[in-house]
Amino acid sequence: MRGIFVTGTDTGVGKTVVTAALAAALRAEGLQAGVWKPVQSGAPLGRGETDAERLLQAAGIGERPEAVAPFTFAAPLTPMLAARQEGVTLTLDAIVAAGAPLADRYEALLVEGAGGVAVPLTEEALVADLIAQLALPTLIVARSGLGTINHTLLTAALLRSRGVPVAGVILNDSGPTDPQEDPSVATNAELIERYGGLKVLGRFPRVRDIANTEALVQAVCEHIDLTAVKEALAFPDKWI
Ligand SMILES: Nc1ncnc2c1ncn2[C@@H]1O[C@H](COP(=O)(O)OP(=O)(O)OP(=O)(O)O)[C@@H](O)[C@H]1O
Numbered sequence: 001m002r003g004i005f006v007t008g009t010d011t012g013v014g015k016t017v018v019t020a021a022l023a024a025a026l027r028a029e030g031l032q033a034g035v036w037k038p039v040q041s042g043a044p045l046g047r048g049e050t051d052a053e054r055l056l057q058a059a060g061i062g063e064r065p066e067a068v069a070p071f072t073f074a075a076p077l078t079p080m081l082a083a084r085q086e087g088v089t090l091t092l093d094a095i096v097a098a099g100a101p102l103a104d105r106y107e108a109l110l111v112e113g114a115g116g117v118a119v120p121l122t123e124e125a126l127v128a129d130l131i132a133q134l135a136l137p138t139l140i141v142a143r144s145g146l147g148t149i150n151h152t153l154l155t156a157a158l159l160r161s162r163g164v165p166v167a168g169v170i171l172n173d174s175g176p177t178d179p180q181e182d183p184s185v186a187t188n189a190e191l192i193e194r195y196g197g198l199k200v201l202g203r204f205p206r207v208r209d210i211a212n213t214e215a216l217v218q219a220v221c222e223h224i225d226l227t228a229v230k231e232a233l234a235f236p237d238k239w240i
């Protein structure tokens, strides 16, 4: 499978916004990029509220949400528990198999995880174990403000413990505080690179309308090192 797994330092850090933006920017350059949300919980399909529906809309991809999110559970719980409430026992093999048809239809997939890397996905496995099984490089979406060094380095450490390469970090201006009023924003990228041995691919700005595909593409073009993303997609063997 050719793609990148987009994980985050927490739930709500902006994985869906950034994943949709990257997919839209790659598509604007002519790459047939698709999106995959292997497991999602918190809302049923059909009302446009789930990540799969938001990804498709924001990235401008015409695809059935059921195909992008084969495992959707309504309960606002960690996927393993949300699935169990609906009588489903998730396994890594079933999750990976459900993504194969998507991988066949697109040149590359941007895969959005659930929550962060230490989120329980099945009875035995965390999201990090799914990433390891998929053998994809990762991007970490992190908040741009205070606290992000700790969260980003912990996320990278868990991924590395599973042998998963980190292609880069994207800092997202999604936090509760105004980045203008947080002095840590100016130095976080440099310190994450130094202490984490990681590459920060840019700071994704606050976008007024996160459903506007063109605004997302513009934000990527102006603020994110898309070449590094393409390199991770182009040479998957380098990571495995
Ligand atoms: N760059 C941004 N500009 C404007 N709003 C943003 C941005 N990033 C995130 N947000 C806001 O934060 C919310 C959470 O972002 P998002 O849904 O992308 O997080 P997530 O990491 O995908 O969460 P989950 O763990 O539920 O998948 C968005 O609905 C949006 O309101």
Ligand SMILES: [Mg+2]
Residues within 6 Å of the ligand: 015, 016, 017, 051, 112
């Ligand atoms: Mg999301």
